[in-house]
Amino acid sequence: MELDDLYRRVIMDHYKTPRNKGAFPEGAVTVELNNPTCGDRISLQLMIENDMVTNAKFSGEGCSISMASASMMTDAVKGKKFDEALELAQSFSALMKGEPVEFEYEDIEALSGVNKFPARIKCATLGWNALRKGIESRK
Amino acid sequence: MNASQIRELFPILHQEVNGHPLVYLDSAATSQKPRAVIEAVKQYYEKDNSNVHRGVHTLGSRATEAYEGAREKVGKFINANSPQEIIFTRGTTTAINLVATSYARSVCREGDEIVLTPMEHHSNLIPWQQVAKATGATLKYIPLQEDGSILLEDVEHVITDRTKMVSIVYVSNVLGVINPVKQIAEIAHRHGAKILLDGAQSTPHMKIDVQDLDCDFYCLSGHKMCGPTGVGALYGKKALLEQMEPIEYGGEMIDHVDLYESTWKELPWKFEAGTPIIANAVGLGAAIDFLEEIGMDEIFKHDKAITDYAVDRLSRIEDLTIFGPLQNRAGLITFTLGDVHPHDIATVLDSVGIAIRAGHHCCQPLMRWLKVSSTARASFYLYNTEEDIDRLVKALYKTKEYFSHGIG
Numbered sequence: 224m225e226l227d228d229l230y231r232r233v234i235m236d237h238y239k240t241p242r243n244k245g246a247f248p249e250g251a252v253t254v255e256l257n258n259p260t261c262g263d264r265i266s267l268q269l270m271i272e273n274d275m276v277t278n279a280k281f282s283g284e285g286c287s288i289s290m291a292s293a294s295m296m297t298d299a300v301k302g303k304k305f306d307e308a309l310e311l312a313q314s315f316s317a318l319m320k321g322e323p324v325e326f327e328y329e330d331i332e333a334l335s336g337v338n339k340f341p342a343r344i345k346c347a348t349l350g351w352n353a354l355r356k357g358i359e360s361r362k
Numbered sequence: 363m364n365a366s367q368i369r370e371l372f373p374i375l376h377q378e379v380n381g382h383p384l385v386y387l388d389s390a391a392t393s394q395k396p397r398a399v400i401e402a403v404k405q406y407y408e409k410d411n412s413n414v415h416r417g418v419h420t421l422g423s424r425a426t427e428a429y430e431g432a433r434e435k436v437g438k439f440i441n442a443n444s445p446q447e448i449i450f451t452r453g454t455t456t457a458i459n460l461v462a463t464s465y466a467r468s469v470c471r472e473g474d475e476i477v478l479t480p481m482e483h484h485s486n487l488i489p490w491q492q493v494a495k496a497t498g499a500t501l502k503y504i505p506l507q508e509d510g511s512i513l514l515e516d517v518e519h520v521i522t523d524r525t526k527m528v529s530i531v532y533v534s535n536v537l538g539v540i541n542p543v544k545q546i547a548e549i550a551h552r553h554g555a556k557i558l559l560d561g562a563q564s565t566p567h568m569k570i571d572v573q574d575l576d577c578d579f580y581c582l583s584g585h586k587m588c589g590p591t592g593v594g595a596l597y598g599k600k601a602l603l604e605q606m607e608p609i610e611y612g613g614e615m616i617d618h619v620d621l622y623e624s625t626w627k628e629l630p631w632k633f634e635a636g637t638p639i640i641a642n643a644v645g646l647g648a649a650i651d652f653l654e655e656i657g658m659d660e661i662f663k664h665d666k667a668i669t670d671y672a673v674d675r676l677s678r679i680e681d682l683t684i685f686g687p688l689q690n691r692a693g694l695i696t697f698t699l700g701d702v703h704p705h706d707i708a709t710v711l712d713s714v715g716i717a718i719r720a721g722h723h724c725c726q727p728l729m730r731w732l733k734v735s736s737t738a739r740a741s742f743y744l745y746n747t748e749e750d751i752d753r754l755v756k757a758l759y760k761t762k763e764y765f766s767h768g769i770g
Contacts, residue, residue, distance in 0.1 A: 226709070226764065229709065230706075230764070261721040261722065261736055262721055262729060263705075263735065263736070285703065285735075286703035286705035286706050287703060287705075287706050287765075288705070288706075340709060342709075343705065343709065346705060
């Protein structure tokens with residue numbers, strides 16, 4: 224078990240300078256999710272037009288993995304239609320299971336190492352679960 | 363016996379985790395088990411296993427003797443007046459729920475008060491919220507000092523003649539603070555209230571005398587004191603237990619059963635419906651023998667010394683914050699390390715074989731009071747050595763280093 228497999232430079236970069244951190248003044252779909260086993264929480268905001276996620280922001284408290292994953296997800300999902308966004312979430316689940324998956328937004332692939340740290344998978348998926356929930360509430 | 367010799371008696375501690383010798387610092391979550399306990403459970407299954415209180419055959423008698431023998435051991439261990447005052451439960455959570463559901467729901471009325479503290483574990487919080495909802499009673503909280511301790515003058519203020527129940531943790535699983543429960547019991551009784559002590563974290567570390575504390579109920583978990591998981595106990599004063607109704611019904615707990623009416627066995631069996639937790643109770647009995655052979659006073663001294671040592675070493679680490687009072691604590695240290703998230707601390711520590719807990723420790727209201735979303739916790743027991751603490755300190759420096767520079 225090598226720590227560097229988990230904490231890749233690109234992950235720490237997203238953790239230390241998260242993309243899309245914050246909230247929209249109005250008009251967004253908001254999803255609040257907790258990870259009740261550890262106290263992490265995320266508030267995800269999606270701007271939606273005609274079955275498309277046009278923009279996304281998040282705020283919350285959590286470990287490097289959960290915050291970096293949310294940061295990447297909000298970047299990757301911008302401009303995606305609902306079906307594409309859900310497919311992306313599906314691919315992320317596959318990545319967590321250790322399957323070789325490629326992403327158009329390549330940073331996400333850095334999270335493949337999480338698979339070797341089973342206790343941390345729930346951290347990585349928190350933001351993605353919020354995305355699913357947000358889209359399903361609007362479908 | 364010193365900690366290094368005691369370590370030898372715990373098979374699980376002799377293994378490598380991620381290529382490093384295991385350092386187990388999560389005993390407040392669950393303690394490890396000595397060979398004597400593992401053997402006692404194995405012996406029971408290999409030689410005596412049978413159902414209790416019914417078989418006329420020899421194995422049935424042996425199993426009954428072993429199970430009731432374990433009850434006697436628990437009773438003596440906490441100085442109950444009689445083994446009839448010891449109910450075997452699944453653990454502290456079930457014991458508290460039994461008192462809340464059976465006792466508190468029947469005595470609390472609208473306008474009555476139930477007094478707690480903000481440092482309670484969810485298991486000593488939610489059962490009382492449910493009692494309050496069902497009966498119209500009000501929950502009141504004894505405020506905490508800045509370091510997390512309790513002032514008796516605040517207790518005097520919060521407990522009133524309307525208080526029916528006080529339920530409080532003896533040793534906090536987050537702050538490590540040892541609460542002045544004997545004095546709180548005295549105040550509660552002066553107002554005619556009953557008091558329950560959550561002994562999940564105190565029983566493993568110190569000598570418990572329920573008669574001296576004069577608590578009405580005391581709850582403990584076997585698995586935190588070298589016993590198996592799935593067994594614990596409720597102590598209750600006999601007069602109270604006698605007036606309480608069972609909350610589970612079925613086999614074992616009955617006296618006479620008719621088509622429309624039934625009656626219950628006497629104490630303690632009326633609270634133990636179904637086939638009881640026989641093998642694990644036997645294991646808990648063996649754990650008590652084990653602890654008593656070393657001596658609870660010795661264990662308290664060792665755990666205090668190792669905790670003091672850890673407080674001293676950890677507080678030298680820059681950016682490390684320790685929660686709870688630095689004095690008067692038992693067996694654990696909860697901390698944060700700069701802006702490194704506790705999950706990340708726990709993962710780095712695990713990579714060098716050190717097991718700690720990260721999260722909210724089933725104390726979400728206390729986390730909010732501390733203004734953190736989660737914390738890291740290292741907890742100690744009779745098998746931990748100063749070397750374990752030195753490894754922890756070294757690994758914490760590595761964590762700091764890693765999160766400021768080392769990502770490759």
